[in-house]
């Protein structure tokens with residue numbers, strides 16, 4: 506192992522901001538044993554939890570495909586927040602739930618949202634106008650929260666509260682357990698009222714579709730609908746915020762690519778996919794070994810915790826040539842930024858639609874993209890997501906003289 510990099514650095518805060526040097530040094534030794542603290546790195550945790558970190562593409566891919574060996578049910582569920590439906594379920598519970606929510610969360614529903622997402626993007630950009638702006642505050646946070654609110658049929662004005670809930674849930678650094686539990690109670694009350702209202706009077710929204718999914722024989726129960734709404738809030742906001750932020754941060758340093766994109770919009774899709782590979786918003790999530798299993802010559806014992814490092818797999822040079830370079834000319838079908846297998850991201854089409862509409866809106870409006878005078882700041886609250894807490898850019902609708 507490179508002498509200066511140890512597995513402990515996987516939970517060091519600077520690694521949350523830039524995990525790639527640590528991944529590069531540890532990947533050849535994967536699986537690596539390290540102290541993992543689900544959801545963050547925190548001195549609040551009294552008993553450290555050991556985990557095996559999978560950092561090589563092949564091992565991550567195989568683990569994601571083998572849900573029988575790598576269980577998503579968590580022995581830690583409930584300790585750091587509520588146990589999450591779907592994403593922390595194994596079959597057969599996962600199969601039933603996914604079938605029912607697939608009925609409600611359809612591609613058509615996402616497509617129907619497209620004109621609306623485009624108009625929100627335009628509104629946000631109109632509000633920003635020109636000059637130096639922190640894009641996180643002004644654009645990348647509000648857009649996905651407004652979209653999820655709209656999808657669920659909840660007034661967009663409540664998006665500040667949504668964002669607070671989503672933040673508090675993800676961060677084990679700043680929020681105490683009590684604060685997290687209080688937020689959870691608020692969320693439960695909020696969604697409970699809406700689900701009850703939709704059972705009486707349906708509307709054109711996802712909560713109504715969830716209430717109706719499965720008919721009378723196999724209907725989702727109230728707590729399942731609440732659990733799913735909470736999951737969408739958590740899984741759909743911060744992730745998309747960071748996809749858009751990471752993409753703009755990459756493009757601001759590549760003015761030639763910006764000009765190419767303006768001239769040729771067929772590059773929009775590869776830019777989004779390469780951003781997902783190169784700086785994916787979700788860096789790690791957790792599994793538990795359901796049986797003894799050998800990975801790259803190491804035995805992982807039944808009951809051991811396992812961390813899937815999506816971000817490390819996506820930079821594995823054995824899977825992607827020249828893996829530490831941002832390139833739009835590569836085959837990007839196999840990146841694992843949205844996971845793989847039965848838990849493959851349900852919101853991937855929505856996240857891609859939001860990123861596509863955003864990039865096109867920016868390209869239409871801004872001939873150039875420049876960094877602001879204030880520094881960009883990477884978030885360091887949680888190792889799960891990679892992204893920015895501040896991203897100042899200078900937006901001009903006319904090129905500088």
Ligand code: HEM
Nearest residue numbers: 591592740741744745748787842843844848850851852856
């Ligand atoms: C760029 C944005 C996003 C990224 C990078 C992302 C990433 C992921 C990943 C890696 C997983 C797999 C989890 C696992 O392996 O255990 C996942 C699952 C999931 N995502 Fe996303 N996600 C994004 C956006 C969204 C959005 C917008 C939504 C919903 C509105 C969403 C909803 C979900 C749900 C419900 C699951 C659980 C699926 C299951 O367990 O069957 N995600 N996501």
